[in-house]
Amino acid sequence: MKPALLDNLKCKVEGKTLFANDEARALLAGRMDELCRPTDPMWQKVKQSPSRTVYRGEIDGKAIYLKHYHRKDLARRLARMLGYSYARTEMWFSSYLASRNIPATHSLAACCSPGCEWLATLAIEPSETADIWQNRNLQQGQPGQLKVRRLTIDLARTIARMHEAGVIHRDLHAGNIIIRSDTPDPRCVIMDLHRMSKRPFLSRSARAMNLAQLLHDRMDSTTRSERLRFLKHYLAASDVSGTLRGWQLMIDEFAQRHRRKLYSHRDKRIFRDNRYFSRIQLGDTWSGHVVLASKRRTESSKAPDFEFKTDDWARALAQPERLSEHHLATVIKDSPSGRVVRRHLKVGPHELDVIVKRSRRKHTWKLLIDCFRPARAIRGFRLGHELLTRGIPVATPLACLQRRVGLLLLDNILITEAHNARQLDRFLDEWLTGPASADSPLAKGDRRRLANQVLWQMGRLLQRLHDNNYRHRDLKSPNMLVNWRPGQDPEILLVDMDGLRRVMWLTVRQRFQGLMRLNVSLLRCQAVNHAGQLRLLLGYLRRTGVGRVNFKPYWRMLENWSSRKLRKQIRSRRKRQRASRR
Numbered sequence: 001m002k003p004a005l006l007d008n009l010k011c012k013v014e015g016k017t018l019f020a021n022d023e024a025r026a027l028l029a030g031r032m033d034e035l036c037r038p039t040d041p042m043w044q045k046v047k048q049s050p051s052r053t054v055y056r057g058e059i060d061g062k063a064i065y066l067k068h069y070h071r072k073d074l075a076r077r078l079a080r081m082l083g084y085s086y087a088r089t090e091m092w093f094s095s096y097l098a099s100r101n102i103p104a105t106h107s108l109a110a111c112c113s114p115g116c117e118w119l120a121t122l123a124i125e126p127s128e129t130a131d132i133w134q135n136r137n138l139q140q141g142q143p144g145q146l147k148v149r150r151l152t153i154d155l156a157r158t159i160a161r162m163h164e165a166g167v168i169h170r171d172l173h174a175g176n177i178i179i180r181s182d183t184p185d186p187r188c189v190i191m192d193l194h195r196m197s198k199r200p201f202l203s204r205s206a207r208a209m210n211l212a213q214l215l216h217d218r219m220d221s222t223t224r225s226e227r228l229r230f231l232k233h234y235l236a237a238s239d240v241s242g243t244l245r246g247w248q249l250m251i252d253e254f255a256q257r258h259r260r261k262l263y264s265h266r267d268k269r270i271f272r273d274n275r276y277f278s279r280i281q282l283g284d285t286w287s288g289h290v291v292l293a294s295k296r297r298t299e300s301s302k303a304p305d306f307e308f309k310t311d312d313w314a315r316a317l318a319q320p321e322r323l324s325e326h327h328l329a330t331v332i333k334d335s336p337s338g339r340v341v342r343r344h345l346k347v348g349p350h351e352l353d354v355i356v357k358r359s360r361r362k363h364t365w366k367l368l369i370d371c372f373r374p375a376r377a378i379r380g381f382r383l384g385h386e387l388l389t390r391g392i393p394v395a396t397p398l399a400c401l402q403r404r405v406g407l408l409l410l411d412n413i414l415i416t417e418a419h420n421a422r423q424l425d426r427f428l429d430e431w432l433t434g435p436a437s438a439d440s441p442l443a444k445g446d447r448r449r450l451a452n453q454v455l456w457q458m459g460r461l462l463q464r465l466h467d468n469n470y471r472h473r474d475l476k477s478p479n480m481l482v483n484w485r486p487g488q489d490p491e492i493l494l495v496d497m498d499g500l501r502r503v504m505w506l507t508v509r510q511r512f513q514g515l516m517r518l519n520v521s522l523l524r525c526q527a528v529n530h531a532g533q534l535r536l537l538l539g540y541l542r543r544t545g546v547g548r549v550n551f552k553p554y555w556r557m558l559e560n561w562s563s564r565k566l567r568k569q570i571r572s573r574r575k576r577q578r579a580s581r582r
Contacts, residue, residue, distance in 0.1 A: 016113040018088055020095065024108040028120060031059060035109075036116045038066055050275060052086075056123065063123035064108070070117075085112035087119040090194040093167070094121075097190070100165045103158060105178075105191045124189055126181045130155075131174035133186070134221060149229070151179065151186040156230045158188055159211070160237035163202055168210050171195040173217035204240060205254075208247065212254035216262070219255070220391060266389050270382055278310045280399075285410075286320050288401035289381060296388040299491050300483040303352060303396050303417045312348030313399065320401050320413055324358040336362045342418050353418040354398060355495075358411070367408070375402040375412035380497035383470075384416070387494065390468050392461065394494045395419060395481075419493060421481035425525045428454065431484075432527035454482060454490050455532050459539020461492055462518060466511050474499030475514050476521035515540060516561040523566070533558075 017032065019025040034040055043055040043066065051071040057064055069086050087110035094107035106122040128136075134151070137144030155177065162169070169176070169190065176192040199206070211234070215227065231247055270277055271289055281287050290313040297304035317323070329343035338359040345354045359376045361367065374382075381400035388394060395416040402412040422430065432447050458480070465472060474496065484490040494500075503510075519536065522528045534551070537558060541549045 017109055017111045018091060019109045020091065020107055024120075027060060027062065028109050032111075035066060035118060035120060036111070036113075038068070063125055065105075065121045065123050067119045067121065068117070069119075085110070085117060086194040087112055087117050089196075090119055090192075093193040093196045093198075096198075097162070097165070097167070097193070100161065102161050102165060102167075103187065103189045104193060105189060107193075119194075124178060124180060127178045127189070128181060129175050130177040130179055130188065131217075131221070133179040133181075134174070138221075147186055149226075151188065152226060152230050153233050154186065155188045156233035157237045158190070159214075160234045162190070163207050163210070164238060166199050166202055168197050168199065168202065168206060169193075169195060170197060170210075172210055172213045174214075175217075204242065204250070207238075207240065208250045209254045209258070212251050212258050215251055215255045216258050263386075263389060267382075267386055270385050278313075280310060280313055280317070280401075282314065282317060282320065282401070284403070285405055286317075286401055286403050288317075288377075288399060288413075290317075290399040291397070294388075294396065296385075297396070298388075298393040298483075298493060299488075300419050300421065300493075301396050301417060303398060306347075306350045306352075308347055308350065316345055316347045317399065317401065320403070320411075323413060323415070324356045329356070336360060345415070352398070355395065355416045355418045357414045357416070359414075370409040371407040375400075375409055376498060377402060377412035377414035380414045380416075383497045383500050383502070386502070387465075387470070390464070392464055392468075392494070393491060394497070416495070419481055419483060421483040421493060424454075424458075424477035424480040424482055424492070425521070427482040427484070428525045428527040450484070450490065451527055451532060452535055454492070455528070455535045456539040457490065457492050458518065459536045459541075461494075462514055463540045463543065466506050466514065469503050469506050470500055471503050471506060471510055472500045472514060473517075475517045477518075477525065478521075512557065512561060515558055516565055519558060519562050520565050520569075523562075 019028070028035065034043075038055045038057070040057075043057040045053065046056050046065070047054040051069065053068045053070065055066040055068070057066065067087070067090075091107040091110040094104055097104040098106070105124065108120045108122055110119045111117065130151075134148055137147050159172075169192075171192060176190065176195075178189050178191055180187045180189060211231075218227075228244065228248065231251070232244060235242075235244065235247065271279070273279055276291065276293050276295075278290055278292050279287070280290050290310065291303070291308065292310070293307045294304040323343075323345075324339050324341050326341070326343050329341035331339070331341050332355070333340040338357055340355060340357045342353070342355055345352050345356075357377070357380075361370070377400040381397040384394050384397035388396065395418070397414065397416050399415040400413070401415075403410045421427075428451065432451050462475070472494075479494065479496040479499075481493040481495055482490050483493060515537065519533055522533060522536070534555065537555060538549070538551060541551055541554060
């Protein structure tokens with residue numbers, strides 16, 4: 001922290017505490033004990049992470065947010081010894097941005113003592129984070145869309161002024177932007193200022209990299225027109241050169257780099273001990289990984305609402321061999337490749353409806369290969385959470401177990417969350433071809449729209465899988481579930497990770513193989529005709545910003561490949577029938 005800058009901003013220092021002004025000192029000076037130890041009932045915990053905890057309380061009728069920093073790793077201790085403080089850094093940026101007329105959270109006081117580091121901030125109420133505010137207004141039709149458009153313009157100008165002041169926010173996403181709801185027009189306020197850095201000069205690439213973080217966060221909830229509108233107003237409010245097209249291409253490139261780096265970082269957490277995952281050791285050489293909490297969820301998922309403990313999981317999984325042999329379990333599949341059951345599982349105070357899959361080895365020669373590769377349950381657990389991170393809905397993996405003696409794999413079990421959803425082919429047959437009844441209150445036109453939504457989402461789901469370099473060799477309708485309730489959009493879930501694997505590069509042939517497998521599996525559904533298959537293809541081909549697509553060459557190739565696959569399946573089935581008659 002630079003003392004000269006603090007003096008210019010008229011901050012008041014008292015002991016180890018730095019006050020923003022005389023008013024803040026008069027408000028908080030007599031509450032030092034409460035601020036250092038927020039155990040009083042007036043303080044309510046809002047958010048907690050391994051590095052900090054946020055509380056909310058009221059002092060003399062004013063709402064205060066208190067952020068305690070408690071990370072104690074070696075790098076953090078060395079930074080404190082050298083005089084670096086997250087709390088004082090955030091307070092300095094709060095004062096600096098306010099002097100440049102940039103809306104940011106107003107810090108009142110910061111303390112950095114050997115055993116305590118905290119920051120007190122004046123609450124902005126009523127307010128919402130930008131992602132929640134945007135999703136809520138988009139559901140209100142045209143009036144809400146107009147509010148989102150005005151917010152887009154205000155956010156672009158705010159970020160432009162921040163960059164003109166030489167400031168970069170290294171964690172720029174919608175969760176760190178709050179929207180004031182006490183003004184006629186929406187106004188954005190930037191928070192989490194300890195992640196900021198100041199530079200004497202910001203290059204075009206530095207600005208583009210910062211904007212790429214916001215682009216990655218809002219990619220799925222905004223259209224290309226909205227992103228171009230944001231960029232247009234940003235350039236108009238900035239003193240930078242370049243064309244709109246050039247900036248768009250540069251930001252897209254940096255967004256792809258940011259996406260790869262972010263996903264790689266999050267994938268590494270799956271098999272580590274942290275607040276979301278934990279390793280577990282059971283008796284008789286059983287070991288595995290379990291979920292403690294999850295912030296990635298699907299619309300029909302209930303498990304992310306709970307927080308688990310490792311000890312509770314150890315008690316619930318104390319006898320792994322009996323998980324799939326429970327007397328109340330409903331057998332879904334029992335074949336040479338594995339046994340799949342549905343049952344209830346009590347983990348601590350929480351009771352879950354789960355799917356237990358116990359894999360079997362069909363061929364003895366795979367015993368040697370399994371010594372040098374992860375078990376199917378471990379692969380399914382990892383791939384499931386990787387897909388959730390990338391916004392692809394799957395049945396949430398809750399636990400994976402394996403039993404090894406040295407390198408020898410003896411057994412493995414995967415536990416996922418169960419959903420009250422229908423398989424894709426059964427859903428289409430039940431809701432779209434059967435007669436209207438009390439259980440199916442859909443008119444003919446509504447059924448057609450529902451079928452179009454489901455088929456379009458299937459294409460988009462496959463597109464997102466391929467865009468993230470995932471290849472599924474067993475992509476068929478029974479491995480996809482549809483969760484839908486009247487008045488809501490349908491949601492498609494992937495439930496089988498055995499045929500999924502990640503590749504370095506996905507060729508055009510491999511992409512069409514996935515389309516062909518899905519297209520062939522839909523031929524069994526009476527509700528899917530040629531128009532429905534075409535809609536699936538268009539959902540896969542069309543994406544934001546590509547305009548019209550000449551789909552006819554793709555359609556003819558897809559029909560040829562599907563016919564070839566059908567003939568192959570018929571020959572294989574006849575061959576098995578002849579063998580069974582002998």
